[in-house]
Amino acid sequence: MNTKNIFFSLSFALSGGAATAQEIPKSLSNTVWLQQGYDRILTIKDSTYSYYNINSVTCKPMIDGVFKDRFKMVSLKKGALIVNPGGIVHYNFTALDQLPANCTREARKELSYPKNFQVFWETFQNNYAFFKERKIDWKAIYDEYFPLVQNAKTDKEFAGILKEIVGKMKDGHIRLDLPDDLKEKPAPIAIATGTVHLRQALLSDLKNTYIKELKSYNGGVLQWGFLKDSKVGYIIISDMNNFANYIPEEQQNSKEFRALYDKISEAKPPQQMFDDEIAGTEKIMKTVLHDLEGSTSMVIDLRFNGGGYETVALKLLSYFVKSKKKVISITAKTSSGFTPKQDYTLYPVEKGYDQPVYLLLGPNTASAAEIFALATLEYPHITRVGSRTSGIFSEILWKELPNGWEFSLSNEIYTDNKGKAYEATGIPVNIEMNYPRKHPDFNNSFYPNEVFKDQALDKVLELELLRK
Structure with missing residues (x-):
């Protein structure tokens, strides 16, 4: 892809x-x-x-x-x-x-480092929406780094300056797409404990320990079943994309699934591709709610969901609300202010779920998954459990420097119905589990360690509250 x-x-x-x-x-x-x-x-x-x-x-x-x-x-x-x-x-x-x-005019690359830096700085100045939230003095960034740019002699030096600035922003939607010869291998992950538990192994352990009659759709993008020894339904959603119903059921969990899916998806006209995502969401949710009929409550696990398509997220949520409500407002940053505010109203489906819902969140819940969480703030029957989300809501706006290097930024502000934004802070929870913020430490926190030798694998799924 x-x-x-x-x-x-x-x-x-x-x-x-x-x-x-x-x-x-x-x-x-x-x-x-x-x-x-x-x-x-x-x-x-x-x-x-x-x-x-x-x-x-x-x-x-x-x-x-x-x-x-x-x-x-x-x-x-x-x-x-x-x-x-x-x-x-x-x-x-x-x-x-x-x-x-x-x-x-015929596009020609401008290779001057000061000129490229000027465009980089001006683009953020005009379109980046979160200097205050990220505690960045953008004028001070210019004053500090422009003299270094003027003295830069190689692409590597210039790229290093841009990477240092991006690192200060701490925004997961800011990215630099540099030429291959300027890319560095990822640094070793610093963790608080000695063992690294990988995401896939952790998910397997959680599902094997706590879930019965587990079923899966499209390579595991959505899985569902019941919590063991209970009538509580459980749905884990790993992405907010890849929901289109392109692949026969017998191939959905095969090794070939991803290649088959991508081939079909990429051949579709863009509008059709996104329509297919919504149609697939509607189709699978009817099956999920049928299979979980009779559940006394529902757990929706977004702790491992890094985002995707926001309409998939909101379509999924529409199966768990009972009334239409204005849930989100959006505006985009311009050089002189902001675009007109747009409000989004969520409508429930005709035959949705009408029992209590527990939404599991954590520091790896990001982007479109956070938009799902943001919209739940208007629905008191949905209880959020875990820890605050990542805090990156905007679409990824890709731009290009005159030398051909590409970069992205966050230009859209998503707020709740009261006008409050959660960029950088994340969506709060009702029941706090104090998850570590760093990815490897978050994974490791599910396992016993030197401090918590008798720790349960998943403290959330063992909460008595969820099993009533």
């Missing part, structure tokens, strides 16, 4: 819901638009579009295709266009008279 192309697709359609195929209005033909909060340019011809990444130095085409395969029209007024890529975030554009000149 080409991960970068998927990220570019997600910039349009990570929200993933259905969109009606439609022809574009004639008034949109041969028009040019600047996207607010993303600093990208959209050009529309008769039925096709092109999408450009733009900065103060370069403007480079990023992706193109058939307009109706990508967008649904929301609003078109004089000088203002709003489209929806199939999800919860509308994209706002303002009209331009013509494509900027640097978009029409």
Whole structure:
């Protein structure tokens, strides 16, 4: 799978819901638009579009295709266009008279380190939404590092400066995609205990110890059963993607599953691919709730879920709520402020689950899985257990330096119904289990150690509260 192309697709359609195929209005033909909060340019011809990444130095085409395969029209007024890529975030554009000149010239790499640093710094200045939350003085970063950039003599030196800055941000959605010869091998993991328990082995131990009649869908993206010696249903969701019903049941847990799934998924038009994710979610959830019928409560485990498609997350949640509520608001950072606030209302499915729900969270619960958790704040029958989540909610906005290196940042602010954001802090829990924040220490905390020699494998799944 080409991960970068998927990220570019997600910039349009990570929200993933259905969109009606439609022809574009004639008034949109041969028009040019600047996207607010993303600093990208959209050009529309008769039925096709092109999408450009733009900065103060370069403007480079990023992706193109058939307009109706990508967008649904929301609003078109004089000088203002709003489209929806199939999800919860509308994209706002303002009209331009013509494509900027640097978009029409043949793209040439600008190799000056100061010029590339200037673009890097300006892009964050214009679009990054969380300097305050991450305790970063961005002007001080410029003053500290620009003299070092001016003295840099090699790509390695310049890359080292950018990596040092990114490391200070402590934002899991900020990434540098450097050339292979500049990439470093990951440093050895520092852990508090001597043994490293791997995620897959831990999950296997948990399921074998606590779950009966376990069933699995699409390589384990969703698994379900009952807690042993109880009538409590248990659902563990490892990702918020790969839910499309492409692969026959007998191959869903085979070694070939991933290659088969990716081949089919990548051949789909983008809008169809995301529609398929929602259709697959709906299909499997009917099976899950049928199999867990008669359960007295439900445990939903997101402690090992690093994200995916936010509409998959919210569709899953819709099976466990009883009323429609406004649950999330979203805005994006611009150079002069923010895009108009957008509210998202969650609607319950017709035949959903109507018993108490316990949502398991931890420091590895991230991105779209946190959006699931964020929406639960409006539903008091859902009890959150574990520890606060990772604290990275925004879509990943990919940009490019004039020298061709790519990087990403967080430009969208997700808030609850009261306007509170949880970036950097994460979604809080009702019942605190004090999980370690570092990934390997979190895994190791499930096993006995020198301090807790008689520790249960999973203190949460042994809580009496969950088994009533």
